[in-house]
Amino acid sequence: MLLVRFLLLLCLQQTGHALQLTAPSSHRAKMGEDVNISCSFIISKPIFNQSFPAITWYFQGKEILSVQNTKVIARDPRVSYTGRAEDGIADLSISNITIMDRGIYKCSILYTPKREEKEIILDIQAPPQISITEKLVVKNRENVLRSVISGFYPVDIDIKWLRDGKILDKVIMEKPLRDPDGTYSVRSSVTITPTKEDRERIFSCRVQHKYLTTPLQEDFQLVYGAIPSIHITSQAFILNVEQMLVCSVSGFYPESIVVNWFLNDTLVKNTKTRRISSSAVESDYHFIPTQQNRDMELRCVVEHATLTIPHVERLRVQVTDLTAKYKTFVPIVAAVLISVLGTVTFYVLCMKKKKKSFPKVRDITRSPGGIFSLDVHHFYPEAITISWEVIQPPSSTEPRPIASTILMHRNQDGTFNATSTCESLRGEIREDEPYIVRASVIHKKLKYPSHREWKSDDKDNRGNNIH
Structure with missing residues (x-):
């Protein structure tokens, strides 16, 4: 640097010029960096008062910084003067450079009456x-x-x-x-x-x-992912009689899912959604049919990451008014009921209780995500055991137990439902060889354990009943 200034000074003395300015024609920086744009000058014939020259920086033709008699005025808080006029340095610094800072900068030095200016093109790099x-x-x-x-x-x-x-x-x-x-x-x-x-x-x-x-x-x-399946469980609608509607959603992945009820186009707020397993939820809606919502449409609407549009299950509100329908028959029915009330009531209660007691064991289902589930409905008492095992090859006589989870649900009639889930067979089987998944149900009301099987080569994915 000293050699360059010496040569510039020698040149100035030979030409008679009092001021010479040096700056690069272009400068490149990465977005977000702090940038220093260099500009230097040499004065060959200083005047007697040894006053400093005036330094001015411009961006796109507008003044952004000036230095006069050591006083610095910056028009932007990110712009600062990092030079030393007494050493012939007029550098400009810009912090946290952005795309908006790219363009033409001009370094201007005034040493009365001489003025020298240089333009520097600043280019900003912004990779994706x-x-x-x-x-x-x-x-x-x-x-x-x-x-x-x-x-x-x-x-x-x-x-x-x-x-x-x-x-x-x-x-x-x-x-x-x-x-x-x-x-x-x-x-x-x-x-x-x-x-x-x-x-x-x-x-x-x-x-x-x-x-x-x-x-x-x-x-x-x-x-x-796995697309959810939807099913609404309901009974016949009776005017002004409350019933619980259940929207069952199962077989989906990932776990995040949204289930809402609508009556026509109005969102129903008094609903409750509970998780049955990682791939199954149920949404309950306590609904009272009235004359105003007769023939309206109930909708269970499911939103899931695998669905481009929400999945909708519909149910029409078709209401029966028992009071009006049977009004003319009330006296006759009342007389008949009084005469046989004791016998019929006893018989109905016994049969209903007996019917409640025996578990209804469903077939094994397998979701697209590889999750096995077994549902057991309407049993009493609550105590029940559901165990799982895998058999590979199918001819093997030594089944291997596999882990599972069970969720219980109490019905309004006092009976219970259970869902047992085998989350994954990863590491338990060889996927290139047929296998059998077996679930066994033990309950007080079953004389023998009830078994269900799912075979890997069954195209319809239905379990076979074995008792």
């Missing part, structure tokens, strides 16, 4: 970042993978999607949007129909941009 926003898919169904590429400048960018390194087609890139900080962001998506084999494959979103020395790539694996 990738965020995968959607990788949940359903097997054998058309799905869309999505990503957001943000924080880049300039706007030109190239986006590709890959599966195990092979470029995919059906790629969509939306129109880039300008963000408040001056950079750009853009959404990109690709449509695929995932298969079983895609579970182990690596998917990638790859981006090429001016300020990337090598392509930027985000790798990920697909997350396989």
